[in-house]
Amino acid sequence: MANPNKIAPGNVDGDFFVDTSCISCGNCRDLAPSNFAKSGKYYVIKKQPENALELDEVLSALICCPLGSIGTKATGAGAKQSISQALMRFPEHIEDDVFYLGFNSADSFGGKSYFIKHQDGNWMVDSPKFSSRLVKYIESQGGLAYIFLTHRDDVAEAQAYARHFKASRIIHKADLEAQKEAEIVFDGIETFNPHAQFTIIPTPGHTMGHSMLLYRQKFLFSGDVFTSRTYSNEDIEAWPPYYCWCDWDEQTRSIERLLSYPFEFMLPSHGRRFKGTLPETKRALEQCLKRCREEKNPDPLSFERADFFDEIALWAKQTGQLEYAKYAADKASSIRLKLN
Numbered sequence: 492m493a494n495p496n497k498i499a500p501g502n503v504d505g506d507f508f509v510d511t512s513c514i515s516c517g518n519c520r521d522l523a524p525s526n527f528a529k530s531g532k533y534y535v536i537k538k539q540p541e542n543a544l545e546l547d548e549v550l551s552a553l554i555c556c557p558l559g560s561i562g563t564k565a566t567g568a569g570a571k572q573s574i575s576q577a578l579m580r581f582p583e584h585i586e587d588d589v590f591y592l593g594f595n596s597a598d599s600f601g602g603k604s605y606f607i608k609h610q611d612g613n614w615m616v617d618s619p620k621f622s623s624r625l626v627k628y629i630e631s632q633g634g635l636a637y638i639f640l641t642h643r644d645d646v647a648e649a650q651a652y653a654r655h656f657k658a659s660r661i662i663h664k665a666d667l668e669a670q671k672e673a674e675i676v677f678d679g680i681e682t683f684n685p686h687a688q689f690t691i692i693p694t695p696g697h698t699m700g701h702s703m704l705l706y707r708q709k710f711l712f713s714g715d716v717f718t719s720r721t722y723s724n725e726d727i728e729a730w731p732p733y734y735c736w737c738d739w740d741e742q743t744r745s746i747e748r749l750l751s752y753p754f755e756f757m758l759p760s761h762g763r764r765f766k767g768t769l770p771e772t773k774r775a776l777e778q779c780l781k782r783c784r785e786e787k788n789p790d791p792l793s794f795e796r797a798d799f800f801d802e803i804a805l806w807a808k809q810t811g812q813l814e815y816a817k818y819a820a821d822k823a824s825s826i827r828l829k830l831n
């Protein structure tokens with residue numbers, strides 16, 4: 492529950508607010524772009540909802556906030572009913588048999604996860620919180636056969652889901668450390684097809700084991716490489732080099748290989764989804780690739796980059812990812828050592 496005594500600076504007055512437990516994952520802005528914005532260390536309410544659509548979007552953000560940092564001062568039966576109705580919207584239907592699960596986990600820095608209802612066994616892509624509501628929903632849909640993990644950062648509670656549903660976790664060997672007991676491990680950069688409608692495409696760069704899942708040549712679950720500025724068919728963009736942990740040039744080569752795979756939906760872990768026709772997504776990907784080629788690997792020796800790794804280390808520590816916290820803290824100190 493968000494704490495009205497710890498409202499983050501920068502919220503506009505009104506019913507809704509963000510408190511200082513916010514980790515700045517940005518998921519609220521993805522879900523309610525008219526109402527949330529970054530202000531200093533935190534995301535805040537930049538505008539209170541003014542119509543039914545905005546109210547729905549803000550309530551969705553409240554449900555999906557990984558830390559429960561979004562609150563409302565409204566009390567009474569009406570407010571409770573609105574929150575209950577918002578809860579019922581998750582999992583959110585995207586199209587065909589694909590759903591956004593909601594209930595983002597702080598362990599994946601608020602990453603999104605998805606559900607595919609399939610006659611040969613249901614799939615989860617990356618992991619949300621282990622929520623009783625989601626468990627009941629998945630049970631009602633016939634359980635879970637596979638959990639595809641795009642990369643090491645977004646495994647969250649995959650182990651708990653795998654045990655509960657006896658599902659097989661699938662992850663690339665290079666990121667296996669994050670899910671050591673995964674049942675299905677693949678390697679290299681060749682595609683891997685566990686089923687005729689599911690193609691796993693290794694896309695190293697963000698991490699060396701980063702991979703995407705292409706479902707029915709229509710839905711591309713793209714992990715932490717892409718976002719989109721809009722839900723319309725304007726563009727696909729790569730997250731800037733600061734968010735590419737391993738190798739920007741390798742990631743750019745991965746994006747180039749993606750050009751041979753058709754898709755209509757780009758469904759990211761962080762950021763906004765993209766939908767277009769096949770020619771539109773291809774054009775958007777080509778433009779994204781062009782911009783990536785013009786970018787350079789970030790300067791590994793800057794105080795700004797050291798500060799960035801400090802933030803990552805703090806988040807990893809707060810969420811109990813101690814190995815990851817150590818990796819980020821070591822990275823920050825080695826940068827500072829070289830600079831001094």
Ligand code: SF4
Pocket residue numbers: 509512513514515516517518519520534555556557558559560561601
């Ligand atoms: S979703 Fe929650 S934790 Fe993430 S930026 Fe918004 S308020 Fe902060």
Ligand SMILES: [Fe+2]
Pocket residue numbers: 642644645697715
């Ligand atoms: Fe990541």
